[in-house]
Amino acid sequence: MFTGIIEELGVVKRISKQGNITRLEVQAEQVTQETKLGDSIPVNGACLTVVKNDPHTLVFEAMPETLKVSNLGALHPADKVNLERALKVGERVSGHFVSGHIDCRGVIREKRMLQGNLSFQIAFPIVFAKFCIPKGSIAVDGISLTIVEKRADSFSVYIIPHTLENTTLNFKGPSDKVNLEFDLLAKRINPA
Numbered sequence: 001m002f003t004g005i006i007e008e009l010g011v012v013k014r015i016s017k018q019g020n021i022t023r024l025e026v027q028a029e030q031v032t033q034e035t036k037l038g039d040s041i042p043v044n045g046a047c048l049t050v051v052k053n054d055p056h057t058l059v060f061e062a063m064p065e066t067l068k069v070s071n072l073g074a075l076h077p078a079d080k081v082n083l084e085r086a087l088k089v090g091e092r093v094s095g096h097f098v099s100g101h102i103d104c105r106g107v108i109r110e111k112r113m114l115q116g117n118l119s120f121q122i123a124f125p126i127v128f129a130k131f132c133i134p135k136g137s138i139a140v141d142g143i144s145l146t147i148v149e150k151r152a153d154s155f156s157v158y159i160i161p162h163t164l165e166n167t168t169l170n171f172k173g174p175s176d177k178v179n180l181e182f183d184l185l186a187k188r189i190n191p192a
Contacts, residue, residue: 004095004144045142047100095144096137131182
């Protein structure tokens with residue numbers, strides 16, 4: 001389990017394929033600390049397993065399904081990614097409970113200042129509408145956010161300056177794809 005509070009922006013160093021497995025090598029400093037082989041780390045919100053690491057690098061392997069439902073398949077070397085280590089039992093949950101299992105990709109329709117705040121409007125497949133609850137939680141590229149407004153096939157979120165400066169949202173704009181994980185509680189209340 002994770003909280004959606006991004007610890008670090010990692011940088012993609014290398015992407016390679018071995019059969020149907022895609023290996024993703026990410027440069028990081030903070031998240032590598034206390035991380036060991038087999039640990040789960042969300043990369044832009046998609047939970048991946050560490051298959052190799054050193055003090056400055058994490059290596060992950062992704063299956064075709066992961067690349068299909070997330071934006072990880074569109075990454076290139078030098079791209080930045082959101083990273084977070086798993087929640088330790090007994091720690092405070094500052095965001096919300098995030099599983100790292102991406103529900104779908106969303107598309108940023110709009111990024112603009114609205115009433116003095118930065119707002120993103122994000123479109124999603126309408127089949128997920130019942131999980132989108134105003135004032136409910138959502139993870140966007142692994143970032144714990146609160147839904148401000150819901151429309152039939154999109155929602156809006158406001159972004160505080162700290163979140164903008166410390167996540168990939170700083171580099172995203174209209175037409176960019178983002179990973180969406182709807183709130184676990186919303187999915188239990190309104191099961192598929």
